[in-house]
Amino acid sequence: MIAGAFLVVLGITGGILAFEPELDRLLHPHLSRLKPGGRTLSLVDIGEAASKKYSGEPVVAYLPSSSPDVPTAVILSSGVVSVNQYTGEVLGLRSRGQTVLGFMRALHVRLATGDIGRNILRWSTILMLISLTSGLYLWWPRKRIQIRGPWWSRLFWSDQHNSFGIFSLVPLLLLTATGIVIGFEDEVSSLLDKMYDTKPVHSNQTLARSEPSQASTELTPDQAIAIASAQLPGALPYRLQMPRYGGLYVVSLTYSDNRIGAERNSISLDPRNGRIVAVNQSASLTPRERFMATNEAIHTGNILGMPTRIMAALASILLPLQVVSGLLIWVRRTNILRRG
Amino acid sequence: MNRTIAIVTLLAASAMASDLTGKWSGTFKVDGGDHTVPQLFILKQQGKTLSGSGGPNAGEQYPIENGRIDGDEARFELTAGEWKFAYDLKQTAPGALNGTLKLQSVNDSRTAKVSLASSKGD
Numbered sequence: 001m002i003a004g005a006f007l008v009v010l011g012i013t014g015g016i017l018a019f020e021p022e023l024d025r026l027l028h029p030h031l032s033r034l035k036p037g038g039r040t041l042s043l044v045d046i047g048e049a050a051s052k053k054y055s056g057e058p059v060v061a062y063l064p065s066s067s068p069d070v071p072t073a074v075i076l077s078s079g080v081v082s083v084n085q086y087t088g089e090v091l092g093l094r095s096r097g098q099t100v101l102g103f104m105r106a107l108h109v110r111l112a113t114g115d116i117g118r119n120i121l122r123w124s125t126i127l128m129l130i131s132l133t134s135g136l137y138l139w140w141p142r143k144r145i146q147i148r149g150p151w152w153s154r155l156f157w158s159d160q161h162n163s164f165g166i167f168s169l170v171p172l173l174l175l176t177a178t179g180i181v182i183g184f185e186d187e188v189s190s191l192l193d194k195m196y197d198t199k200p201v202h203s204n205q206t207l208a209r210s211e212p213s214q215a216s217t218e219l220t221p222d223q224a225i226a227i228a229s230a231q232l233p234g235a236l237p238y239r240l241q242m243p244r245y246g247g248l249y250v251v252s253l254t255y256s257d258n259r260i261g262a263e264r265n266s267i268s269l270d271p272r273n274g275r276i277v278a279v280n281q282s283a284s285l286t287p288r289e290r291f292m293a294t295n296e297a298i299h300t301g302n303i304l305g306m307p308t309r310i311m312a313a314l315a316s317i318l319l320p321l322q323v324v325s326g327l328l329i330w331v332r333r334t335n336i337l338r339r340g
Numbered sequence: 341m342n343r344t345i346a347i348v349t350l351l352a353a354s355a356m357a358s359d360l361t362g363k364w365s366g367t368f369k370v371d372g373g374d375h376t377v378p379q380l381f382i383l384k385q386q387g388k389t390l391s392g393s394g395g396p397n398a399g400e401q402y403p404i405e406n407g408r409i410d411g412d413e414a415r416f417e418l419t420a421g422e423w424k425f426a427y428d429l430k431q432t433a434p435g436a437l438n439g440t441l442k443l444q445s446v447n448d449s450r451t452a453k454v455s456l457a458s459s460k461g462d
Binding site: 024077097098099105114118 | 401450
């Protein structure tokens with residue numbers, strides 16, 4: 001029964017988080033949308049506009065616009081600034097701290113607490129796997145898919161539990177199995193590394209960096225993005241980390257048609273000469289990294305885009321209903337047995 | 341005897357609040373997180389001001405902001421992309437800094453325990 005309460009939390013928060021990006025934009029419309037038009041300004045101009053507005057804070061990173069009606073974001077120490085890339089108008093700042101959606105995520109992964117909450121949830125997912133399997137075992141002899149009786153009757157809830165349960169079984173099994181993998185990530189990763197004899201650290205990651213230099217940066221952010229984009233044709237740059245303290249430009253890129261670890265492409269560039277110092281590509285993920293990325297894509301519903309996200313959300317929302325109807329059936333059956 | 345104890349206590353106290361300049365390495369673990377995350381700091385102390393850089397390794401370093409020393413306590417921040425890291429550390433023994441870390445993005449806020457050791461010989 002207690003595990004059921006945690007499963008209700010997982011279901012409700014999971015259903016909300018399936019649409020986290022859309023809800024986030026909905027909650028911050030003035031920072032998320034703009035009317036496209038005109039020539040796009042350089043990242044330097046966009047960064048200067050943001051920095052000037054907020055006490056000259058240096059730019060930490062840029063999040064280039066992903067579509068013509070989405071503003072460019074500039075990361076400063078105090079938060080993330082949205083800038084109209086056509087006019088240079090600063091649309092506003094999102095300061096750091098937990099939001100409603102952040103709290104939902106915290107509830108979903110650790111009951112908004114620490115290690116205790118996380119352990120409770122990961123063992124609840126094991127119990128959920130047992131419940132789903134036993135539910136299938138109980139359903140199988142009668143194979144009932146119909147709803148009879150008035151809504152307050154035991155028959156109604158029993159039929160609802162059976163019918164909704166069988167329709168949501170496959171997505172719920174997928175969400176549960178992938179949730180278990182996420183909950184026991186360390187253990188699964190160690191197992192996969194042993195199976196494939198791979199090292200935990202990304203093998204092609206190059207950690208070498210330029211020596212600190214007092215010289216002014218020669219390569220502009222736009223040039224850095226152009227070099228990185230040419231290196232990975234078809235990939236879209238979504239993030240540019242600035243080279244502070246003589247470090248490197250790090251351009252992160254993604255492929256829109258690949259949803260498994262697609263965002264794990266990055267190119268590090270020497271800001272003084274544009275030389276590519278390190279390349280990390282999603283195509284060269286280790287078996288463990290690919291497995292974990294695929295697992296995450298299934299769990300979030302991103303694996304096939306919007307259709308699977310909707311499916312994941314519906315299955316998540318059905319979970320609390322199944323818990324409640326299961327509980328009602330159990331309570332009424334217990335009462336009947338007590339009365340003899 | 342009392343004088344000796346006083347001198348030893350004073351020496352110990354001054355050793356505890358020693359200059360933090362140098363390399364510090366260790367880990368942090370976010371509450372409810374999976375892994376320990378490696379940390380490497382290259383600190384420069386000038387009076388009560390702390391500067392330098394920090395990050396997961398020598399190849400990924402971010403500048404320290406708002407670094408302050410107050411007795412045996414050190415507070416500083418750094419911004420690494422979407423996340424801001426605010427450290428609140430205490431020198432618990434010579435060459436040992438322990439404390440908490442608050443991580444904040446525009447959506448999330450988390451805490452972690454940090455443990456660093458001096459590696460001045462490096």
